[in-house]
Amino acid sequence: MPGTDGVASTWDQVSADGISGTDDPAATGGLAGTDDQVSAGERASTDGMPGADGPAGAGGVASTGNQVGAGGLAGTDDQVSAGERASADGMPGADGPAGGGGVASAGGVASTGDQVGAGGLAGTDDQVSAGEQASTDGMPGNYGRAGSDGVVGAGGRATADDQVSAEGRASADELWGASDIGAEADAGAIRAARRDDLASQLPEWRAEPESARAVIAHIASGLGLPPTQVRPAYEDPLLRLASKARAPEGEPIEADADLMPEADSVQARKEMLARLDTAVTEAAAYVLPLHRRPDEAGWASADWRLRRGRIVLTEGDSPAGLRLPLGSISWQAAPAQPEADPIVVRPHTALESVPWEETAVVPADRAPTTALVAEVRDGRLFVFLPPVAEFDAYLDLMRRVEAAVAAVGQPVVLEGYPPPVDPRLCTLSITPDPGVIEVNVQPTETFAEQSQLLETLYEQARLARLSTESFDIDGTHSGTGGGNHITLGGRTPARSPLLRRPDLLVSMLSYWQRHPALSYLFSGRFIGPTSQAPRADEGRVDALYELEIAFAEIARLAQRKNAAGEVNSAPWEVDRALRHLLTDLTGNTHRAEFCIDKLYSPDSARGRLGLVELRGFEMPPHFRMAMVQALLVRALVLRFWERPFTAPLIRHGANLHGRYLLPHYVLADIAEVAADLRAHGVDFETSWLDPFTEFRFPRIGTVVLGDMELELRGAIEPWNTLGEQTTAHGTARYVDSSVERLQVRLVGADRGRYGVTCNGFPVPLVAAGKDDVQVAGVRYRAWQPPNALHPSITVDAPLTFDVVDLEAGLSRGGCTYYVSHPGGRSYDVPPVNAIEAQSRRNRRFEPSGHTSGPVDMADLRAKMAVQATDIGAPGILDLRRARTVWGVVGDR
Secondary structure, X not given: OXXXXXXXXXXXXXXXXXXXXXXXXXXXXXXXXXXXXXXXOOOOEOOOOOOOOOOOOEOOOOOOXXXXXXXXXXXXXXXXOEOOOOOOOOOOOOOOOOOOOOOOOHHHHHHHHHHHOOOOOHHHOOOOEEEEEEEOOOOOOOOOOOOOOOOOOOOOOOOOOOOOOOEOOOOOOOOOOOOOOOOOOOHHHHHHHHHHHHHHHOHHHOOOHHHHHHHHHHHHHHOXXXXXXXXXXXXXXXXXHHHHHOOOOOOOOOHHHOOOHHHOOHHHHHHHHHHHHOOOOOOOEEEEEOEEOOOOOOEEEEEOOOOOOOEEOOOOOOOHHHOOOHHHOOOOOOOOOOOOOOOOOOOOOOHHHOOOOOOEEEEOOOOOOOEEEEEEEOOEEEEEEOOOOOHHHHHHHHHHHHHHHHHHOOOOEEEXXXXXXXXXXXXXXXXXXXXXXXXXXXXXXXXXHHHHHHHHHHHHHHHOOOOOOEEOOOOOEEOXXXXXXXXXXXXXXXXXXXXXXXXXXXXXXXXXXXOOHHHHOOOOOOOOOOOOOOOOOOOOOOHHHHHHHHHHHHHHHOOOEOOOOOEOOOHHHHHHHHOOOOOOOOOOOOOOOEEOOOOOOOOOHHHOOOOEEEOOOEOOOOHHHHHHHHHHHHHHHHHHHHOOOOOOOOOOHHHOOOHHHOHHHHHHHHHHHHHHHHHOOOOOOHHHHXXXXXXXXXXXXXXXXXXXXXXEEEOOOOOEEEEEEEEOOEEEEEEEOOEEEEEEEEEOOOOOOEEEEEOOEEOOOEEEOEEEEEEEEEEEEOOOOOOOOOOOOOOOOOEEEEEEEOOOOEEXXXXXXXXXXXXXOOOOOOOOOHHHHHHHHHHOEEOOOOOOOEXXXXXXXXXXXXXXXXXXXXXXXXXXXXXXXXXXXXXX
């Protein structure tokens, strides 16, 4: 929900009675403030207004992934648009979007899900936990300043995750006033309106400046610290003067605030600086230096002594905790503290057994420069939490804050550093991300638990007028581009099956490599070696060669057994063997289909969580489709846990981006996966994947010619990332999406007698399993942007398809496909819903327009001869190449 300057939401509210948050994972509208919604994807409004990255439809929300594992904190990232609207029950339309018709009812799917959930993995001690990370599209807003602590807001003014209320809030009612977040107004007017609205509607939350000092003083008293450790912090008047001096011509600065040339001297400057430095007398915040002792025996407070005699905040409008003058505290930095290895199991201390020990005041030299900060902003009291390494210490600090809040009687909002990673902690966080609002949900162990969580998340997003689909201006139905990333792990890093059984990860990598449908059926529109989740064999040419060596080495190391007969493999070995192979072309380990950034990274403790993130899944429009994705992964994990997969890797070659991007071969491949699961005792029905077929490969149109049927269906086309170009804001790399692909499917035609042409070029039909079924792909230039590969090649549309009788030399009929409105109409706005989107798509297909009269068979056979000797993927016609390399002058 919108908040004052993007300050808070009702998502993680903590009551004074305990640290239990609201039961609702998504309170009504609780998705960050307007100024703070670094818009993720499309604009969420029923009028279909475009968002930051492109068109949006009714709702227009993206979800960023299925995050699963310890804490479910893995991030997602990026991607832009794709999505199809599903009806309430997810049923597909005649030509369009996927639905739940083939997904099976919740009961039917859940039974199988329970079979491969925690119950089915009982032998693994429930090591494969599951969670969801979803992100919902919001309105585009200004990026706020964000510190390393994860505090994000308009100008860095609010956290996007752990907003805490000391009074608690059990309902899902709006916490902030309902401002018109779509109004055309400047940022200052919007902030002022929200502040007035906040003050009028929520007087019980209104905080006076003195309440900040009272809360910090109560905490200091409970720690046994003297009142002098509660330090006021002030804004810097010198910075304000400097900003005035840099202002352009207009209202001048005051005459007595500057020095005249004849009065300039060293002493005069000192006097002026002293006068300006004492102009601010009202404290902006109150600071309590606080850190844990090196032996973790309790708290300590550093005696900060600054040259200016008081704490003066740095320039900005971020929280005061982010603007402390840390470089002015001491000449000597605190010694670096080694991070605790999450693999090592440490005893946990009960909260009630933590003693309320007194805290010592220590010199600032070599002491950590962390502090607890309280300030009043826009009539609300904010408490900035410092970084704490141990979860027990964090709970102790939270208890002290709650006690102070209860004593003062003033609700607060917590901001600052999040709690440390701990297996006892379940976290749900909301983070603005380019293109989407990212929601990282807590891990789940059973399929039923995950289903309930996802259903709640989708429903709350819908109530907030958010969705997981978008519509392009031409009616193309796609997802918003947010990932539905699935992360696998265990209750603790030490219990992660991916570290205990390295062959599990090897089995998954091998199986995904052999079945491209697992990569392409559930992905977004942007695939390929420069995408957000490239396959292992889409990058370097020698990737599979090196991967086979890594697999063999992992198998050799796994032969070592301990006394109990378990694999005695060091956790770092599998990470080191695969880390430099599971990357994109630039070596980025995060941008990979199998991301092992948090498996056992040597960089930090947060990278050693025993997690593997599957980034090749896009957020589907219906929660049941998301559950089918999770069910498929759970089923495959169970299959590999019981019987490791050891088949060799396959060199797909040109077929990887050839036939495996056509729906016919993708569906045949995923059917083999489902059959393999059934052969291993997992009752997974292929029909549950039918909605993904219609969503990923929508049918364009069909024409019946006697006993023959010609069908056009959408296919996948990789997007090429172009070279760097200079723009007004620096350098940029454009993505070429001007080339599209579709599948041509001919049923019932005699081979050798009938052929198909597209704009006069022969379509290389390939037999597809049955005697009377032939398929092929056609790549064509759909539009002609200035930044693209071969920008001088003109558009191929409209595409005219003919079924040619090769013996008679006549066209028996055909159809025409347009990439835009055939009458030349230009739409001003994207479709408002799936019905309008489908009507726009249907208008672009006509079951007529074929070539009349005799066909020049000599020219056609000459083209077929050139095509037979040309290189490229079998069964794919590239009209750009046919019009250039073949040396045939076509109609441009």
